[in-house]
Amino acid sequence: MLGGSSAINGQAFVANSKAAVNAWGEFGNSGWDWDTLAPYYKKFYTLTRPSPAACDHLRLSYIDDEVRGTHGPVQASFPEGVEDPLPTAWVDTLASLGYSASSDPFSGEMVGGYINAMSIDPVTKTRSDAVTAYLEPAKTRKNLHVVTGATVEKLVFDVTGTTPKVIGVEVRKDGNITTVKPVKEVILAAGVFGTPKLLELSGIGSRERLEPLGITVVVDNPNVGENLQDHPNTSISFEVADGVKTMDALSRQEPEALGAAMQEYDTKRTGPFASGGNFAGSLLPLPDFEGPEGQEKLKEVLSATGVDATPGPFSSYHSSFVHRVLGDPTEGIGNLFTYASCSNVIPEGAGADIIHHGAQGTPGNFLTICAALLYPLSRGTVHITSADPAVKPTIDPRYLEHPLDLEVIARFLQYIEKIAHTEPLSKYMKPDGRRNHGAPMELGDLDTAKEYVKKSGLSCWHPTSSCAMLPRDRGGVVSPELFVYGVEGLRIVDSSVIPLATRGNCQTTVYAVAERAADLIKDAHGICV
Incomplete structure (x- = not known):
């Protein structure tokens, strides 16, 4: 569909890290650092505060007007309701554990628990995506032609010169090929x-x-399709106390619940269909590695996991960055977030769906707490296995291949247990309540946590870096100007060029990179707009 992933994603509006973006420059990408990219983050969106009551309920005092986007085309907002106690309890619980939101996430330097915005128009309560933000205002331009139902099969190059130059794009539509x-x-x-x-x-x-x-x-470049990065996550669903409302009935697709939610959305633009489901989140350092004892523990872990599990020219640069941020208490390396429904993360549970529904659904109400690893060292691949454009590529994400990834995410999983048993969130949990299928009732043992991660691990659907912007001898496919190495006239502008997994959802970074790419392209061709 038009809009790509922005039209189907979970709408969580999460900022990248200053340290991570600065690392792009350190990897060898001149002109790419936080000071350069931060204005583009601010440029692409408009963040609207909710009512004062909702601001207080959601603990939104962290929003900094010096950082907040106010004139961009993508709309971001927050839920208006103040009835649900769980988001407030989430933020207050993390604050009680020492993780209040330290600043605005779009400052690039925030850690703590917070309510993140969603890419939802605050007026219409509809999704704000690449189509509504960028295509709709431009669709009447005479120089814009959008062709749907077409497949690009390959690029055509003139190879008669010293450097191949792209001279055409072969497109198949209705059985016919056009260049x-x-x-x-x-x-x-x-x-x-x-x-x-x-x-x-x-x-x-x-x-x-x-x-x-x-x-x-x-062009013989073995880096193409390498360095694929994604955020693995694991989760536990906790049964909530009687009377606490969740979205389980909707997840089970119970007709009465679906009808009531749709009626509320149609008539008042409120209710669960007017907001995203995972807006209570956090950007956290790993508590196990904090303080003098934690730093010693980190040294032990790094010593035990200091293998190059994912070979390649980028590995030493990647490992250096990850090792550095693991020991930084001001850097969020894990995203712990909630979803108010029971999850199905064990394959032999209720089928292949992540959310229980239908006759197979688990009765009752649950709060799922997820832990996502933001800077995994495991890197995968995506490659073709056929010259036929109709054949899908083979994707091997290699989740948890690097032993450090398992070590870190298992410890975050253990911390989920602590959060769930800390007030005020704990008072909304049913004492000795049920958990999702296959979840241990106690995670104090690290080996138990690791085994559960192996069984329950899922993708966050945040893939990046398969055509990374890096020097070619460090694993790169594109230059800092986003030109493909070895050919003329071909740039890449999408998540594949991002050289390092983003701190959280990658959509905001894709928008920021695209805005900067637009300026690079205009400057290259002397275009003034």
Whole structure:
């Protein structure tokens, strides 16, 4: 559908880290650092505060007007309701544990528990995405042509010169192939999986991979499709006390609950369909590694997990950054967030769906607390296995392949237990209540936590970095100007160029990178708008 992932994602509006963005420059990308990118984060969105009562209920005093976007096309907002006690209890509980929101997340330096905004228009209570923000205002322009129902099959290059130059894009529509010819350049934005696929189909990739498929090699770059990063997560669902409302009835698709929610949305634009489901979150350091004893524990863990489980030219740079932030109490390396419904994270539970529903659903009401690892060292791959554009690429995320990833996320899982048993959140939990299928009733033992992570681990659907912006000898596919190495006239502008997994959801960073890319493109061609 039009809008890509922005049209189907969970709408959580989460800022990246200053340290992480500065690392892009440290990796060898001149001109990419927080001071350069921060104005583009601010440029693309408008954040609207809710009513004063909702601001107080959601503990939104962290919002800094010096940081907040106020004139951008993407709309971000918060729920208006003040009846649900769980979000407030979440923030207050983390504050009692020493993790109050330290600043505005879009300052790049925030840690703590908070209520994050959602990409929802505060007036219409509808999704704000790339289509509503960027396409709709521009769709009447005479130089804009949007073609749907078409598949790009490959790029066409002129290889007669010293450097191959892109001269066309082959597109299949209704069984017919058309070659679209660029005037200035081609901008590839097929996403973290589609972009490396298209490069390889076009002859840009590893010679050892492409030649056996009968693809003529244009640029031999084995970095294409490598360095894939994503946020693994695990979770536990806790049964809540009697009378605490959750979204379990909706997750089970009970007709009465669905009808009531739709009626409320249709008539008043309120209720569960007017807001996202996972807006109570946090950006946390790992408590186990804080203080003098924690620093010694970190040294022990790093010593025991100091292997290069994911080989490649980027590994030493990647490991150096991750090891540094693991010991920084001001850097959030884990995202702990809630979802007010029972989850199904064990495959032999109620089927393949993450949320229980229908006849297989678990009766009762639950609060799920998730732990996502924000800077995993495990890196995967995405590659073609056929020269046929209709064949999907093979994706191997390699979750938890690096032993440090398992060590860190298992410790965050243990911390979930502590949060659930700390007031005020604990008073909304049923004493000795049920948990989701397969969840241990006690996670004090680290080995038990690790085994549960292995069984329950899921993707956050935040993939990045498969065509990373890095020097070519460090694993790169594109330059700091986002040009593909080895060819002329081809840029990539999507999440595949982000060299390091973002601190939390990657959508905001995709928008910021795209805004900066627009300026780079305009400057290159002398375009004044």
